[in-house]
Amino acid sequence: MNVIEIKNLTKYYGRSRGITDVNLRVEQGEIFGFIGPNGAGKSTTIRTLLGLIYPTSGSATVFGKSCAACPEIKKEIGYLPSEVFYYDNMRVIDLLRYSASFYKKDCTKRIHELADAMNLDVHKKIDDLSFGNKKKVGIVQGLLHEPELIILDEPTSGLDPLMQQKFFALIAAENQKGATVFFSSHILSEVQKMCNRVAFIKDGRIIRTEKMSDLQENSYKRIHLEANGPVTSSYFAMDGVRDLKMEGNTAGFLFKGNVNPLMQKLAALDLRNVSIEEPDLEEIFLHDYGREDRTV
Numbered sequence: 001m002n003v004i005e006i007k008n009l010t011k012y013y014g015r016s017r018g019i020t021d022v023n024l025r026v027e028q029g030e031i032f033g034f035i036g037p038n039g040a041g042k043s044t045t046i047r048t049l050l051g052l053i054y055p056t057s058g059s060a061t062v063f064g065k066s067c068a069a070c071p072e073i074k075k076e077i078g079y080l081p082s083e084v085f086y087y088d089n090m091r092v093i094d095l096l097r098y099s100a101s102f103y104k105k106d107c108t109k110r111i112h113e114l115a116d117a118m119n120l121d122v123h124k125k126i127d128d129l130s131f132g133n134k135k136k137v138g139i140v141q142g143l144l145h146e147p148e149l150i151i152l153d154e155p156t157s158g159l160d161p162l163m164q165q166k167f168f169a170l171i172a173a174e175n176q177k178g179a180t181v182f183f184s185s186h187i188l189s190e191v192q193k194m195c196n197r198v199a200f201i202k203d204g205r206i207i208r209t210e211k212m213s214d215l216q217e218n219s220y221k222r223i224h225l226e227a228n229g230p231v232t233s234s235y236f237a238m239d240g241v242r243d244l245k246m247e248g249n250t251a252g253f254l255f256k257g258n259v260n261p262l263m264q265k266l267a268a269l270d271l272r273n274v275s276i277e278e279p280d281l282e283e284i285f286l287h288d289y290g291r292e293d294r295t296v
């Protein structure tokens with residue numbers, strides 16, 4: 001079953017483009033990544049799914065119900081916005097109890113489990129929390145009712161690396177229990193760790209939807225090396241190397257494919273330093289996808 005189904009969705013804010021002709025489906029139990037640069041249309045898509053804004057044309061459904069016509073579907077969604085704003089005078093626990101009061105179940109136990117998992121002191125006043133701790137309040141608030149669909153919009157901004165790990169473990173556990181996750185981000189590595197499939201959005205349009213396993217096999221890595229002597233291009237004359245740039249004792253290039261033959265060749269160099277980086281989004285857009293449309 002498709003938990004999310006978006007068909008030919010277009011949203012204009014007055015005359016300015018939000019998203020154009022977006023098509024997406026997210027199946028039950030998936031962790032689906034939604035990735036794109038600033039202004040691409042991620043939040044617009046999410047706000048439409050939550051029924052906070054209405055499509056100019058096309059449709060969006062969650063659990064088979066129209067997002068525009070059925071505001072009650074919000075109760076089945078756990079939403080973590082990219083930025084959280086609260087009444088500063090409240091205590092964390094009071095805010096969380098207030099949020100829980102919108103659901104027809106007792107969320108007390110889950111509130112404390114989540115707060116413990118995220119090292120959040122629920123007895124503090126919100127005013128006294130750091131940005132990262134406020135973000136944790138948002139995480140607990142989004143998950144306390146054990147939603148069947150979790151929508152995350154840039155969820156890790158403001159969390160330190162340890163908390164990011166804890167957060168991802170929480171989301172993975174919710175997914176294991178059956179929750180479907182829609183995960184919007186502009187950080188590819190974050191999405192790569194978690195997701196089964198990913199859609200790329202740029203300038204309001206989906207330019208590609210890809211299984212994560214295919215993406216990892218097919219994407220270029222950026223390799224930089226510095227040798228103790230001059231480097232010649234013969235070391236890099238092999239399939240999978242492109243955009244080779246050499247200067248003195250250094251070389252930089254993109255590589256796709258089996259790394260073993262490359263490493264064997266490079267082992268002949270007297271290397272001072274080497275780095276292998278995952279490509280950033282722009283590189284993936286530029287080198288792997290261009291501007292073609294393709295979906296799986």
Ligand SMILES: Nc1ncnc2c1ncn2[C@@H]1O[C@H](COP(=O)(O)OP(=O)(O)OP(=O)(O)O)[C@@H](O)[C@H]1O
Nearest residue numbers: 013016017018036037038039040041042043044045
């Ligand atoms: N309320 C609004 N009024 C007018 N234009 C808007 C509004 N909200 C978004 N837009 C425009 O819609 C486009 C998509 O914006 P959106 O916020 O959905 O992108 P995003 O991918 O979430 O970006 P970011 O990563 O920066 O949050 C942008 O061109 C933006 O300027």
